[in-house]
Amino acid sequence: MTREELMQAASDYMASGAFLETLARRVSYPTESLVAERAPQIMAYLTEEMVPSLQALGFECRIVDNPVAGKWPFLLARRIEPEAPFTLLTYGHGDVVLGDEANWLEGVDPWKVTPDGDRWYGRGTADNKGQHTINLAALMLVLKAKQGRLGYNLKLILEMGEETGSPGLDALCARYSDWLAADLFIASDGPRVVAERPTLFLGSRGVFNVELQVKLREGAHHSGNWGGLLANPGIRLAHALSSIVDARGRILVPGLRPAMLPEQVRYLLSDIALGTGPNDPAIDPDWNEPGLTAAEKLYSWNTFDVLAFTTGNPDKPAHAIPPVARAHCHMRYVPGSDVDNFPRYLREHLDAHGFEDVTIVTPDHCFTATRLDPSDPWVAWGEASIARTTGKKAAILPNFGGGLPNACFSETLGLPTLWVPHSYPACSQHAPNEHLLQSVAQEALQLMAGMLWDLAEQGAAVCRQREQHAATAIVA
Ligand SMILES: [Zn+2]
Structure with missing residues (x-):
């Protein structure tokens, strides 16, 4: 199969309704991590839903206790191919904030997926079930296209306590650092800068x-x-x-x-406009450090x-x-x-x-604030892959404005981190009427399939390029 045929397969898969069916099944588990009584549903999300889905894709799965006593367990999975030249680590979280059933739109149940125009309502559709479901569907399509041989190893951490502040995630990464060893981290959470613009962020503010x-x-x-x-x-x-x-x-x-704003960060942010959404509050232009643009204030100050x-x-x-x-x-x-x-x-x-x-x-x-160096070869690689799939210039944010447990991956595991969000700013994440946009999900499925495909062809070369980069840096 060619890359073009893969793109067609992704679009056919979305049109068939199979993606929506999987998402609806995942949303139906009320995995509210703030509620101790949800333990059976939280375990069922792992054992009934995710383990069989991952095993079908060739993953070896293990559910491990949280290193912090009394906190939710983790699902670790890996898919190893003989002679694979490098390893990708990915992450998702299966827990959600409270359903808040009473306050949703009339007739919309947070534990069901309700399509309405471009919107797919349901708790977790945006944060984070929809996002990890897109990424795993992309993997399934790429595996099918490549007759089951991906060309690299893939590992996954699925967390069930992200909405309670990710207790134990850092200790887990430290404890299983050998099992989780990888060369690159790509995951999806949070919003794009605007719905239509694919986004890549390289870390998060602290x-x-x-x-x-x-x-x-x-x-x-x-x-x-x-x-x-x-x-x-x-x-x-x-x-x-x-x-x-x-x-x-x-x-x-x-x-x-x-410290001073790095020139490269200023350049990356020069084409990012903020506050343009219909429900966005009006930005106060005179607030915060004088002389900075809105994007510089949010992402680099x-x-x-x-x-x-x-x-x-x-x-x-x-x-x-x-x-x-x-x-x-x-x-x-x-x-x-x-x-x-x-x-x-x-x-x-x-x-x-x-x-x-x-x-x-x-x-x-x-x-902890984290940021992959914007000149890292993985950044240019990700930008090129997204452009090849979508024809769009991705917004590249040096870091996410909000908080993410990225230091677990970038510091504790020492990985270059790329985040590719599939949600958008008005998704009502953490509020009633959370939703995923079907149009964004469709583009994101192709975009992720494209990335996983390109990784097979180009990943080993980028790894070598980084090694050379590091070697010259040491000599210098
Ligand atoms: Zn959240």
Whole structure:
């Protein structure tokens, strides 16, 4: 079979309804990982649904306990071919957020797939069952086209706790690093920049959370007797915050800002437009660092936000000076930021500005920022494969704006990581009426089949090119 015939086979498969049938079967398992009582459904998704599907494609499967006691298990699978020159690792998650059945459109059940025009409604259609179902269907088509011989090894991690923060995933990668050893990572999750534009992202931003607290005394005191005599913690904290970030959202603490924007990242982002969707909120052009485009702000800069801020009781204000003020603050940061020292930079900044009374409570760094070097040969390879299939220039994002457990793959397993998302920004992921677009699924199936096909023909050469690259880098 030729590549053109493979594309036709992908389009025929979609038209036959077989893809929709598989997706509907997977969506019918209410795999809500936040609900302990869903254990039987979560196990059934692995044992009844995924293991037989993977075995039919020639995978050896094993369900392994989560290294963190009491957390959901993982399915590990691998498909080994004798003399295969390299190995691809992929990933998906079979768990979903809560169904939230009461709030969906009339007549739409989150545990069924309901087609409506271009939309296929159902919990998990976008995040992530639809996406890993597309990738496995692409594999099935390529295997059929190549008479069962892929030309490289393929390994898979299927997680059931992504929506609870991927507990144990990093420890799993460390524990099974030999079993999972690979040369390249390609997986699908999250949205494209816009529905029509194939997207490739190379990593993800990190997350840093911190609570700032001013506690001046025990208990509130009547403002008629004590106002003007007692310092107000809300006012103290507001001023402390305004010293960290200015009135236009610009971060003022040098240690919390990223290093300079690399020229190559600026170039990649030069053709990315944001906020063009019909339901997108209007972007505030004057917010955040002056001189950056919207795409640069989202994908290559750090942000500092206040998520919640209280003093006294906002629902029942009393004529009293409150004793405490608290602000829950949140940062998204890009690779190259010195996150390990964020708490120290904050402390030094607050002290230097006379805010010794502001306490830094529970600083917590929950996703690590990661990014594959945009000049890595795999990036150009992925871009060319997508162009060959779709005729479109993919949006290449140095990293995803949100958080992903990508460090497990890029750092712990040391792999070059390419993410090829099949969803779109208005997919209502994590909300009622989650859906996948049929038009995007159709294009994505061809695109993934094309990638898996091209990998057989070009993957070994790209691996060699990278080795030479690394060797010259060491000599230099
Ligand atoms: Zn999710």
